[in-house]
Amino acid sequence: MTVLLKNVRPYGEDAVDLLVKDGVVAAIGADLSSTAQTIDATGLIALPGLVDLHTHLREPGREDTETVLTGSRAAALGGYTAVHAMANTDPVADTAGVVEQVWRLGQQAGLVDVVPVGAVTVGLGGTQLAELGAMADSAATVRVFSDDGKCVSDPALMRRALEYVKALDGVVAQHAEEPRLTVGAQMHEGDRSARLGLTGWPAVAEEAIIARDVLLAEHVGARLHVCHVSTAGSVELIRWAKSRGVQVTAEVTPHHLLLTDAQAEGYDATFKVNPPLRTAEDVAALRAGLADGTIDAVATDHAPHAGEDKECEWAAARPGMLGLEQALSVVVDTMVDTGLLTWREVADRMSVRPAEIGRLTHQGRPIAVGEPANLVLLDPTARAVVDPAALASKSRNSPYAGRELPARVVHTLLRGELSVLDGKVQK
Amino acid sequence: MKRHLLEAADLDRADATLVLDTAAQIESALAGREVKKLPTLRGRTVVNLFFEDSTRTRISFELAAKRLSADVINFSAKGSSVSKGESLKDTALTLEAMGADGIVVRHGASGAPHRLATWVAGSVVNAGDGTHEHPTQALLDAYTIRRRLGRLEGVRVVITGDVLHSRVARSNVWLLHTLGAEVTLVAPPTLLPVGVGSWPVTVSYDLDAVLPAADVVMMLRVQGERMNASFFPSAREYSRRYGLDAERMARLSDDAIVMHPGPMNRGMEIAADVADSPRSTIVEQVGNGVSVRMAVLYLLLGGPA
Numbered sequence: 001m002t003v004l005l006k007n008v009r010p011y012g013e014d015a016v017d018l019l020v021k022d023g024v025v026a027a028i029g030a031d032l033s034s035t036a037q038t039i040d041a042t043g044l045i046a047l048p049g050l051v052d053l054h055t056h057l058r059e060p061g062r063e064d065t066e067t068v069l070t071g072s073r074a075a076a077l078g079g080y081t082a083v084h085a086m087a088n089t090d091p092v093a094d095t096a097g098v099v100e101q102v103w104r105l106g107q108q109a110g111l112v113d114v115v116p117v118g119a120v121t122v123g124l125g126g127t128q129l130a131e132l133g134a135m136a137d138s139a140a141t142v143r144v145f146s147d148d149g150k151c152v153s154d155p156a157l158m159r160r161a162l163e164y165v166k167a168l169d170g171v172v173a174q175h176a177e178e179p180r181l182t183v184g185a186q187m188h189e190g191d192r193s194a195r196l197g198l199t200g201w202p203a204v205a206e207e208a209i210i211a212r213d214v215l216l217a218e219h220v221g222a223r224l225h226v227c228h229v230s231t232a233g234s235v236e237l238i239r240w241a242k243s244r245g246v247q248v249t250a251e252v253t254p255h256h257l258l259l260t261d262a263q264a265e266g267y268d269a270t271f272k273v274n275p276p277l278r279t280a281e282d283v284a285a286l287r288a289g290l291a292d293g294t295i296d297a298v299a300t301d302h303a304p305h306a307g308e309d310k311e312c313e314w315a316a317a318r319p320g321m322l323g324l325e326q327a328l329s330v331v332v333d334t335m336v337d338t339g340l341l342t343w344r345e346v347a348d349r350m351s352v353r354p355a356e357i358g359r360l361t362h363q364g365r366p367i368a369v370g371e372p373a374n375l376v377l378l379d380p381t382a383r384a385v386v387d388p389a390a391l392a393s394k395s396r397n398s399p400y401a402g403r404e405l406p407a408r409v410v411h412t413l414l415r416g417e418l419s420v421l422d423g424k425v426q427k
Numbered sequence: 428m429k430r431h432l433l434e435a436a437d438l439d440r441a442d443a444t445l446v447l448d449t450a451a452q453i454e455s456a457l458a459g460r461e462v463k464k465l466p467t468l469r470g471r472t473v474v475n476l477f478f479e480d481s482t483r484t485r486i487s488f489e490l491a492a493k494r495l496s497a498d499v500i501n502f503s504a505k506g507s508s509v510s511k512g513e514s515l516k517d518t519a520l521t522l523e524a525m526g527a528d529g530i531v532v533r534h535g536a537s538g539a540p541h542r543l544a545t546w547v548a549g550s551v552v553n554a555g556d557g558t559h560e561h562p563t564q565a566l567l568d569a570y571t572i573r574r575r576l577g578r579l580e581g582v583r584v585v586i587t588g589d590v591l592h593s594r595v596a597r598s599n600v601w602l603l604h605t606l607g608a609e610v611t612l613v614a615p616p617t618l619l620p621v622g623v624g625s626w627p628v629t630v631s632y633d634l635d636a637v638l639p640a641a642d643v644v645m646m647l648r649v650q651g652e653r654m655n656a657s658f659f660p661s662a663r664e665y666s667r668r669y670g671l672d673a674e675r676m677a678r679l680s681d682d683a684i685v686m687h688p689g690p691m692n693r694g695m696e697i698a699a700d701v702a703d704s705p706r707s708t709i710v711e712q713v714g715n716g717v718s719v720r721m722a723v724l725y726l727l728l729g730g731p732a
Contacts, residue, residue: 186537194622195436197537197559197594202621267538311516313536315557 001417002026002036008046008377010367012343018046020373023415028369039421041377044410047347049081049374050328051354051363053144053173053251054227054299056320057083057114059105060098061090066304066394068105068114071324073392073427074302075112076419078324079376079409082113082355082363083302087124088149094119094130096138103140111419111427115358118142120161120172124150129161136168143359146173148227149274151209153179158213162222169359171223171249174213176234177275181205186315188261188276196264198314201276203231210234214241214248225357226250228301230275232285239294249357251299252286254330255321255399259283263399269310269317270397273303276319291340296353300327304395322398325391328378329405336380337406362415373416382408392425428726431544431551435562435602443605447570449722450715457494465721468497471728473529474522477554478504478515481533483689483713484554484564488531491720497728500527515539519546529728532556550727558592564688565598567719569606571712572643575684580607585637587613587669588647588696589658591620595688596647600626611637614669617658634669638678645686646671646697662695672698676706684708 005018010028017032018025018041052075058066066074068085075083085102087093093102099116106114118135122128124147135142145165152158152174161172182205187193189200210226214237217224229235229250241248255273260280263271271277289295303320310317331350335341341349355364365371386400412420419426428442438446457463473492477485485501492499502522515534522530529550532540537557544551555561573579584603590596590612603610604627611629612619623630631637638644649665659665671685679685685697685707693699702709 189621191622191625194620194626195597197557197597199558200621267541308514308516312514313534313539313542315536316515 002034003413003416003418004032004034004036004038005041005046005377006038008041008044010046011347012045012380015042020413020416023373025367025369025371025373039411043379043381044377045343045380046367047343047376047378048351048364048367049376049412049414050079050350051358051360052080052083052300052302052324053225053297053354053358054148055083055085055302055324056088056304057085057102058304059089060101064394065306068102069109070392070394071302071304072106072109072111072114073425074324076412076414076425077392077409077423078326079328079378079412080112080324081374081376081412081414082115082360083324084115084117084144084358086148087117087119087146092119092123093117094122096131096134099135099140099142100138109427111425112414113360113363115360116140116142117144117146117148117173120145120147120152121157126150126152126154126157129157129164132164132168132170136170143168143170144173144225144357145170146175146227148173148175151175151177151179153209155212155216159216159220162217162224163220166222171225171357173225173227174209175227176206176209176213178205178208181208186272187264188278190261190279192261192264196267198264203233203278206231206275207233207237210237214238214246217248218244218246223247228253228256228275228299229286229295230256230278230282232282235285235289235294239289242294249296249353250294251297252290252295253299253301254323254327256286257283257290257334258330259399267314269312269314270321270399270401272314272317272319273321274319287334287340290335290349296349297357298327298331298350299354300324304393305397307396310397320397322391322393322395325393326386326398326400326405328409329407330400332380332407333405373413375413376409377411379408379410380406382406384408430727432562432723432727433540433544433551433553434560435565435598436560438562438602438605440605443566443569443602446566446719446722446726447573449726450570450718453721453725454718464494464496466496467725467729468492468495471497471528472500472526473497473531473724473728474500474502474527476502476518476522476530476532478534479555481555484533487713487716488554488720490717491724494717495721495724497724515542516546519543523547523549529724552723552727555594557594559594560598561594562598562602563716563720563723564595565602566723567712567716568599568645568686568688569602570715570719571686571708572684574715575708576642576682579603582608582642583611583640584608584643584645585611585613585641586645586647587634587671589618589649589653590614590623590647591618592650592653593647599645600628613637615659635675635678638675639680641679642683643686644671644679644683648688648690648692649696666695670696670698671701673700676701676704686712688712
C-alpha cells in the first residue's frame with residue numbers, strides 16, 4: 001500500500017508531506033506528489049505509533065469482556081501500533097503454547113502488533129518459575145515477564161527471576177504490592193478510606209516492594225520494570241535507584257496522572273483499580289516524574305470488565321479500568337496542555353521507551369526515511385466528551401465517561417497500512 | 428430531610444434535631460396507650476433487606492415500621508436468591524418492581540446502600556454497611572444522651588475500642604460533632620484509622636487519663652476475629668488497658684453514663700457489673716432505637732402516598 005500524507009506535522013513541528021510505501025517511510029519533503037491514496041493531514045500531528053507495555057486483552061478466558069480482536073480495535077483507535085498482552089488470562093500465559101496462541105490471534109486481527117507477556121511463575125502462583133526460556137524461544141518471542149495482578153512477593157523467587165531473564169535479554173515487570181500489607185484493601189489508605197469505611201491500600205505496600213526490588217536488581221545486575229507506579233514515594237525510590245545506575249524502568253497509567261481517590265466518593269466501582277487512585281500530591285509527583293524521565297513510559301493497564309463486575313458493591317467489584325482509547329487524550333490533557341511534555345517527549349514516553357523496554361526493534365522508531373511506517377496522526381485541537389457506549393472495547397468501564405478530553409486520533413498506520421482512517425477502525 | 432438516610436455525615440444540625448424531636452413526640456404519643464400503633468404509614472411497604480445477620484437491628488426496624496402500620500417484608504440473604512448468586516442490583520430491581528416504598532438495608536460491604544439508592548425510586552435507610560456507617564445507631568445514641576443528660580451541646584463523649592472497624596463509631600463521630608458534642612476516641616493505635624487526624628475528634632491512647640472529664644463513655648465491641656490478627660497482643664492485655672471495669676468506672680464523675688451499642692463481650696471491653704449498673708444505658712438504648720427508627724421512617728416515608 002502507498003499513502004501520501006499531505007501537510008502533516010511530525011512531532012508537532014513544521015508541516016511536511018510524508019510518502020509511505022511498502023511499509024516504510026519512503027520520502028519526506030515539501031509538495032510531494034503521488035498517484036496513490038492521498039490524505040489531507042493539514043493540522044494533524046504525526047507521532048510514532050504508540051506502544052503499550054500493559055494491556056489486558058482477556059483472551060483466552062474472558063472473551064465476554066474483551067478479545068484480542070476487540071482489544072486490537074480499541075488499541076488502533078487509541079493510536080497504538082503495538083500492545084503487550086498481560087499474562088493473567090485463563091489459562092494463564094505461562095507456557096509457550098498460550099503465548100503463541102495470543103500472538104497468533106494478534107496476527108489474525110492484524111490491527112496492532114500483539115506482543116504477549118509471559119507469566120513469571122506457574123499459574124501466577126508465586127512459587128515456581130514458569131518456563132521463561134520456552135516462551136522467549138517461541139514464535140511470540142517473549143521478552144517481558146510479569147505476574148501482573150499479583151506481586152512476585154517472595155524475595156528469593158524474585159531474585160531468581162531477575163537473574164534468569166538476563167540470559168533471555170528479558171525484563172521482569174513487577175506489580176509492586178506487598179500482599180501482607182494489602183489484605184482486603186479497597187482504595188488508597190488515607191483520610192478518605194477512613195471515612196468511607198473502605199480498607200486501605202497504603203502507599204508503603206508499593207514502595208516497600210520497589211525498594212526491595214531495585215536493590216535485588218542492582219545486586220544481580222538485571223533489568224527490572226515497575227508497573228503502574230502510583231505514589232510520590234515510589235517516584236523518589238526509582239529516581240534514587242536510577243541515580244545509582246540500577247537498570248530500572250517504570251511506567252505510569254493515564255488514570256493515575258489524572259484521577260484521585262476523591263473518585264471513590266459515592267462508591268462507583270468504575271473507579272476501583274489496583275493500585276488504587278491516590279492523592280493530588282501523588283498525581284503531581286507522577287506527572288513530575290514522567291516529565292523528568294524518572295518514569296520512562298505511559299502504560300494503559302487497560303482492564304476491561306463485565307457490567308456485573310462493576311455495577312455492584314465496591315468490595316465485590318473487580319479492579320481495573322479501560323484505557324487504550326483515551327490514553328493519548330489523557331496524556332495531552334495532563335502533560336502537554338500543562339506544558340510538562342513536548343510532543344517529542346510524548347513520543348518518547350508512549351512509543352520509543354516502551355518499545356525499547358519490550359525490545360521491539362520495529363516499533364518506537366523515529367519518523368524518518370527508511371523507518372517502519374508505524375504512525376499515529378492526531379488532531380490536537382479536537383475536544384470530545386467520552387461516551388462509553390461509543391467505545392470499540394467490548395466493555396464499558398471507562399473512568400472518563402462524561403468527561404471532556406482534548407485531542408483525537410484521526411489515522412493510525414501499522415507498517416504502512418491504515419488500521420484507522422478518519423477515526424474509524426478498518427477491520 | 429433528604430430522600431435517603433445513607434450516612435450520619437449527610438445530616439445537618441436541623442435534620443438531626445428534627446429526627447430526635449420527632450422520636451420524642453412519637454414516644455409521648457404512644458406512652459400509656461394500650462395499642463402501641465400509629466396509622467401514619469398505612470399502605471406503605473417497607474422491606475428489611477438484610478445481607479448480614481443482625482437480629483437486634485432487624486427486629487428494631489421491623490417493630491418501628493409495624494408500629495407505624497406499614498406493611499413489612501423481611502428479606503434475609505440466607506436461603507434467598509442472593510445465596511444463589513443474584514447481584515445486589517438485581518435484588519434491588521426486583522424489590523422495585525414489587526413496589527417497595529422504603530428499603531432498610533444492612534450489608535457487609537461499605538457503600539452498598541449508596542449503590543442501592545442509585546438503582547431504586549424508594550427511600551433507602553442504611554442499617555449498617557461494612558465498616559462505614561450505621562446512622563440510626565448514632566441517632567439513638569444521641570437521643571439516649573439527650574434524654575439522660577438533657578443536652579448534647581458541649582457534652583464530652585469518650586468512644587473506646589475498635590474504631591478502625593466500627594461503623595457505630597464513625598456515625599457517632601459525625602453526628603455528635605454536628606450536634607455540638609466533643610468527641611474523644613480512645614483505642615490502641617492499631618485500632619484507629621490512619622486518617623483519623625482529619626476527623627473532628629481528640630485522640631488518646633490512655634483511657635484512664637480521659638475518664639474523669641467524660642460525661643459519656645461509649646464502649647465498642649471488639650470482634651473476636653481481631654484477637655488473632657495482631658491488632659493487640661491478647662484479649663487479657665486489651666481488657667486491662669481498654670476495658671471498663673468497676674475500678675475504672677469509679678473515676679467517672681457522678682452524672683456520667685456508660686453506653687454500648689451491643690452485642691457486648693462481657694468481661695472483655697465491659698465488665699458485667701458495669702454493664703448492669705444504674706449508670707449503664709444499654710437496655711434503654713434498645714428501646715430508644717425503636718422510637719428513633721419510627722421517626723426516621725416517618726420523616727422519609729410519611730408524605731402523601
